[in-house]
Amino acid sequence: MDKSCSNCAHRQAAEWSVLEGANVAHMDDARRSRSFLAGEAIYHEGDEATGVYCVSSGLVGIRKVDADGESVLLRLVRPGQTFGYRSLLTGTPHGVSAEVLKEGRICHVPAATVHRIAADSPALVMAFFRHLARDMAEAENKVMETVTASCRVRFLRLLVAFGGEADSDEGTRVRLELPVSRQDIASLIGVRSETMSRVIRAIENEGLAHFKGRHVDIPDARRLADESFGSLAA
Amino acid sequence: MDKSCSNCAHRQAAEWSVLEGANVAHMDDARRSRSFLAGEAIYHEGDEATGVYCVSSGLVGIRKVDADGESVLLRLVRPGQTFGYRSLLTGTPHGVSAEVLKEGRICHVPAATVHRIAADSPALVMAFFRHLARDMAEAENKVMETVTASCRVRFLRLLVAFGGEADSDEGTRVRLELPVSRQDIASLIGVRSETMSRVIRAIENEGLAHFKGRHVDIPDARRLADESFGSLAA
DNA sequence: TCCGGGTGTTGATTCAGATCAATTCCAAGA
């Protein structure tokens, strides 16, 4: 399996899709994939970048830890997405750590290869720029949210985001699976896990959604989406 | 004044410094500068990008407003720094708004020019990538801080950041001037202005710093820096 | 089968910061 990027299921999604000709071969050639178990660290804050990573399957979390040991889960990286390119391209140590949240397979493209191809293909650099721009926009949203929205609203919005990726069968009912543990969800929206529990119970009681393990059943997605639009759903 | 980028006081700082040969001339030729008064908007969220801006003098604030009208000041743009390049390069509408906080002069390089030069100079794109990467790192720090640190600590860290740019005369005493109003500082660290006042008064009472208008006098910068390192200064 | 430990839940209590409501301060304009 995984013999080549060309037949990777996610080829379209990743930055590599802009590559042409010999560069595709270079990539395929230098690329190495290996499987990771949940909990394994891929790199730590402060490490030097050794290349660019690409999630083939599983789920990766980008984390940051402060001096007090407080850890925040900044974002998730899903299959088909790349990560770690920022430090590599700027030549600075990683400012965040990456860790496997759900076991899977992750490709690694060595630094030298990325640099060589980037020097030859401005389109690749541009693709990474776009990726970074999108991440930046999300980071800005996150700052806004943590400052202005209650933890309840933040959680509802996260549900909506997860739901967007899930299968919303024609009607308004949506069934989805939480990709990570509740602790991690709490960390993702910046609250304590106890608070997370209470928020979930409240939502459950109101009948907005039904939680069983990692399964979530949303009877009326529209109602939930409305609620997630800030406190005043004018 | 301001006849050319070549003799701009901030030439070294901005992304343009990587340009060579004819591209420098193209830039200089197309560039237009004009002065803005405090409070003027440069662009709004949702606007299409018309070019890249460069602060010559004064101060610019990057803001984001949510559905409820809550506004957060995300970051400041100082003389010598560029902004607005993100939307231009990705071809997406601005996700934030830019507004003049302190009157001054701002240069504008039209979209067509930037695109033409960028197509010819991969180094320019790379320079913008670096800028974005730095902003992203700061955004990540901001998320961390708003989630983990008290508003007191967040304010102290902001003071330290301002102090870093100021003149710390040989000793530990630092004298600096706040670049923006207290309301804006409150918005910058994500608290209400009332809270801001109280925090400032508390710091004043402890003798950590002395505030008079926008002037701040820090008798012992080291002590202040220590305090800013989270709640537990082990 | 009985552990053990990680994950999640629940309750009681506390506290940081928001909110509501007056003032006071101050700079620009008439």
Next chain:
DNA sequence: TCTTGGAATTGATCTGAATCAACACCCGGA
């Protein structure tokens, strides 16, 4: 000079979320 309106301060009160402390649940291993 007086006026005026935004910026800043101050006080009283409320509340959302953290904290502290048990306890229930579930799953893999001996």
